[in-house]
């Protein structure tokens with residue numbers, strides 16, 4: 664219970680900064696460009712991603728870029744009773760419905776369903792992260808459930824104010840493989856490295 668409370672405090676803290684930031688679009692652009700330059704992005708064919716809501720980092724631009732690069736885009740539909748989600752193929756012009764909270768979701772049908780094993784990159788939304796890739800999400804645990812048996816790469820996008828030296832981690836929490844951030848010069852598979860560690864990965868040339 665203590666952890667749940669702590670997670671709530673961190674969520675509130677991050678939301679406050681997110682709301683108040685005045686250089687949002689330049690940070691967003693930098694984060695997106697770093698994602699597009701990453702090895703994992705370049706290698707991916709099917710990208711799973713959410714349709715962002717107001718405060719979150721915009722995903723519309725990322726989706727457009729994916730389409731432009733010929734990638735297949737998968738977006739989730741949430742099932743609030745079981746707190747599980749499924750991904751569906753999303754193409755330009757497809758109708759989306761505001762089915763749950765303020766989230767836009769695909770119309771689910773068998774033809775557009777995308778198997779978890781066919782997704783090679785998942786962009787995981789999150790509010791706060793630690794250096795091991797553990798994340799605080801929106802409190803539904805949807806991604807913790809989905810990532811349990813996910814075998815592709817997982818990436819989250821986070822500005823400096825979303826990175827904490829320590830966040831509460833519970834047994835069901837699943838870390839992401841990589842955090843793309845605007846504060847480090849390198850994007851890092853942070854399971855293995857510290858924020859400042861020398862990595863052998865692509866240097867981010869601005």
Ligand SMILES: Nc1ncnc2c1ncn2[C@@H]1O[C@H](COP(=O)(O)OP(=O)(O)O)[C@@H](O)[C@H]1O
Pocket residue numbers: 670798799800801802803804805806807808811833835836
């Ligand atoms: N794999 C799972 N199996 C069962 N319950 C889970 C699982 N993953 C998450 N949960 C439950 O979902 C709820 C929210 O999880 P939490 O990690 O706080 O949310 P989030 O990751 O969205 O911030 C918790 O009550 C947690 O016990």
Ligand SMILES: [Mg+2]
Pocket residue numbers: 798799800804807835836837
């Ligand atoms: Mg969690």
